[in-house]
Amino acid sequence: MRLYLHAPLHDYVYVIGNFTDWRADVNYFMTPTVDGSGYWLDVPNLVPGQEIQFQYLVDGSITIADPYAEVVLDQGNDGWIEEESYPNLPVYPFGLASGFVTQHIFQEPDFQWLFPNFVKPPADNLVIYELLVRDFSEEQNFQEVLDRLDYLEQLGITALQFMPPQEYEGNNSWGYNPSYHGALDKYYGSQEMFKTLIDQCHARGIAVIVDVVFNHGFSQNPLCQLWWNDSLQRPAPNNPYFNVVDRHPLSVGFDFNHESVETQRYMDDILRFWVEEYHIDGFRFDLSKGFTQNNSLGDIGLWGQFDQSRVNLLNRMKNEVLSYAPEHYMILEHLGSNDEEIVLADNGFMLWGNSNDQYGEAAMGYSSNMSNGVYNARSWSQPRLVTYMESHDEERLMYRTLVYGNSGGSYDTRDLSTALDRIEMVANSFIPLPGPKMIWQFGELGYEFSINRCLDGTVQEGCRLVEKPIRWEYLGDQRRLDVYETFRNLNYLKKTYSVFRTTNFDYSLWQPVKTVNLYGDFDVAAISNTDVTNRLWRPNFSRLGTWYEYFSGDSVEVTDYNQDVELGPGAYRLYTSQKIERLGPADLNTTTGLRTDDYKxxxxxxxxxxxxxxxxxxxxxxxxxxxxxxxxxxxxxxxxxxxxxxxxxxxxxxxxxxxxxxxxxxxxxxxxxxxxxxxxx
CATH class of the missing domain: 2.60.40.10 (Immunoglobulins)
Structure with missing residues (x-):
């Protein structure tokens, strides 16, 4: 087995491990490359299946795990990992090593994929479900997510997006504090379990997207440690990967130098590994606006302006990935200037579109304009805007509605049943719009706890990252099941009928009653009253004759294109010019979310x-x-x-x-x- 460490400006490197009794052994002194930029060693006498643990000892004082390690052992945090999450977790070599240790099985048998030729759903019509394993499953592991795949399949999603599963500092985290970008964090489970989960997603037609964090690394990252300023506790000036000082005003951790050839090679290698090793279908790039060396520190307005160098860096990265995975989803959390996002979308990127404020105002019963969540309203030529009402980073619509909602007469959006109905209502003007959409976990059940909820139940800004209540018992409440069924049916329509992918559509999303009109093999008129009073409104029927209301099964005879319908506060309708039967109720265990006839x-x-x-x-x-x-x-x-x-x-x-x-x-x-x-x- 050949080991290689890229370590320019260092004098010498030993490999130490369980095959050297954790001592510097002259037989494991690494050979420098001709140009002096790296060191290599062929480790002898290994047998297939042998478990090896090792570190690099650099210049006699720096010990790190391999920057490309697939599994690392952590002396401070592994002891808190549950046996059921990671059975037979390798034991850290206490008393022999300190810091992160590379864990590797020599010539480990390949995972047997049951669905190696998965065909990805169309990017322009994805229904993505964003998920944090920690706050989705009671046991906080991949197995629990696997057990509930039937719930997600019946919801009708076409892609499951995991918040960063790479090795991060500590155990309890959102994952945006990465230490080893190529290693799977063991707190959620083993490599085999994550692969099984991905394989079973593919069995159900669900693509898998992972969140990757290449804007920054944290101090435990070995690429920080190799060139580190101890006195200032930051990367040293000679670090080939990281900037000494951040180059933009919203950086966290330590800022990667994306113009560095070393950084680019590292990113390319890691991304390719996740595609080939885990059969990942797409990446969501956290804080992609930070992929620049143009200095805007202290000036957030300057940072948001068009940056051709940033576009070039992102395109370079995308082209590399698409060279071996041509259908891969490349999604940016960019949130930048529209002129820059137009260029990125035209170059094939999908980009996050935050509509939380607008849909939140609509849910609460206040004036709103959701037009910015429609790709062509931004003058984009392609449906590559991933619009969302909620994400991991935004306040929950139900919480906002229950606490700050509007009222009119006896109608009060702050009533629980009313608020849940209004989540259905805003979904009716969200999911049918052409283009990919994203749902944050439990939004389909009307999750009502604030993003800033503390463990003691109070709401404070400092609690944003702490664990949130997991409420599978919502499934025992018919009102919440109704919300789930509405999302489920809208997702079904979106992925089943081509009219929901049409480029021929109209919308009016700035008035109290929102309308969405789609034209294709048959036509659709979705109408949602966001007001707190009754409204008589025109759905803009595009054909005369019989139209069918999808959710109720009722029909209406349209004799005038200007024909109005009456909507109570928070009411919604979805009319089709062709009769479509709504789905029957989902087959769910109302306690667990599992199918009623299935074991785990x-x-x-x-x-x-x-x-x-x-x-x-x-x-x-x-x-x-x-x-x-x-x-x-x-x-x-x-x-x-x-x-x-x-x-x-x-x-x-x-x-x-x-x-x-x-x-x-x-x-x-x-x-x-x-x-x-x-x-x-």
């Missing part, structure tokens, strides 16, 4: 998988399980006739006579049924 994903184990034919499937249950009935399906969903044999706590079957490919085994017990994926090869 971890309830069954398959040995071996993949297999050339014979499979043994056993239940991971503390008590014996009797399988009452089984069904086997091929990848086309067709039931096949295969003999299934009962064994203790499970079943066995043989697919030797069937073609290689993916099969699905559904096992029924007295508690219901669950599906297991089998791969024959």
């Amino acid at each position: 994903a971890s309830s069954w184990s398959v040995f071996p998988n993949p297999s050339s034919g014979s499979f043994l499937i056993k239940a991971n249950m503390a008590v014996p399980v009797q399988v009452l009935r089984t069904d086997v399906f091929n990848s086309m969903g067709q039931r096949i006739a295969v003999e299934v044999h009962a064994v203790t706590n499970g079943v066995s079957l043989d697919l030797s006579e069937y073609p290689d490919g993916i099969y699905y085994l559904r096992c029924y017990t007295e508690d219901g049924g669950s599906t297991t994926v089998l791969q024959k090869q």
Whole structure:
């Protein structure tokens, strides 16, 4: 195994680890490259599957893990990781090492992807669900997210976006304080579990996007540590990756020098690793407006102006990624000047579009104009604006409505039931608009806790990053299920019917009653009364004849293009010129969000998988399980006739006579049924 460390301006490097008894050994003295910019070593006598732990000892005083490590051990935080989140977590070499340690399995077998040829949903019509694992699952791990994929699949999302899962400082974080950009943070689970989660997303047609943080690094980053000013506690002037002083006014941590060839190579390598190792479908680049060396420190207005050098740097990075992953989603949290964002969108980037204030005002019952959430209102030629009503960084609409909402007569938006209805109402003028959309976790259930909620229940600015209540019990409240069903149905329409991807549409989003009109194979007229009083309003019907209200199933005869409809406060309608049946209720356990007939994903184990034919499937249950009935399906969903044999706590079957490919085994017990994926090869 060859190790390489890029370390210009350093004199010598040893590799120390569990294969050197953690001592500097002359046999593990690294050889400098001809140009002196780096050091390399071939580690001898390793066998496949051998677990190795190591560090670089630089100039006799600096110890770091490999900057490209896939797993790092942390002496201060690993002890707080739960066994169920990361089973068999490698043990830190206490007393032998200090600081981060590289953990590596030599020639570890490749993960067996069941869906390696996933076809990504169209970028211009994505429904993205942004998620923080910590605040989405009670156990705060990837397994719990995997267990609830059916909930997300039924919601109708087409992409799941994870806040930064890379190794960050500490355990409890949003993830925007990265230390090792290529390592998966162990607090949420193992590499295998994250890959399984991604694979199962792909099985459901859901793309996976990860948030990456290349505006900055934090002090534990090895690229900071290698060239560090101890007295000033910042990168040293000779650091080839980081600026000594930030170049823009909104930086956090330590600012990368994006014009540095070393920084560019590091970013390119890390991004390619995430694509190839984890089959990631897209990146969301945090604080992309910071990818510049033009100095605007102290002048936020100057920083926001058009910057051609920044455009060039971002395009260089994008072109590199698209050279090996041509359909990859490249999403920027740019929030810059519109003239710069037009250029970036024309160059293929998708960009975040913050409409929190506008939709928040509408939900509360005040005047609002949501037009800036529509791509062509910004003079963009392509639907590459990722509009959102909420994100991890914005206040929750329900909280704003319940605390600050408007009222009129007996109608009060601060009433819980009314506020929930109004979340449905604003969604009706949000999701149908052409272009990609993003939902923040639990927005589809009317999550009502402030972004600034503290652990003691108070609301203060300093509590923005702390854990927030996880409220799966919302599913026991029919009012919240109604919100979920509205989001679910709107998502279904958006991804099913081409009219919701049309480039021929009109909208009026600045008056009390918002209208969205779409024209295609059939036409759509969505109308939402954001006022707190009754309104008589024109939906702008584009055809005469019968129109169908999607949610109620009612119809209306349109005899005049100027025909009005009456809407109560907070009421909404979605009319179509072609009758479309709304979805039936989602099949959810109202306590957990799981399908009502499914075990958790971890309830069954398959040995071996993949297999050339014979499979043994056993239940991971503390008590014996009797399988009452089984069904086997091929990848086309067709039931096949295969003999299934009962064994203790499970079943066995043989697919030797069937073609290689993916099969699905559904096992029924007295508690219901669950599906297991089998791969024959």
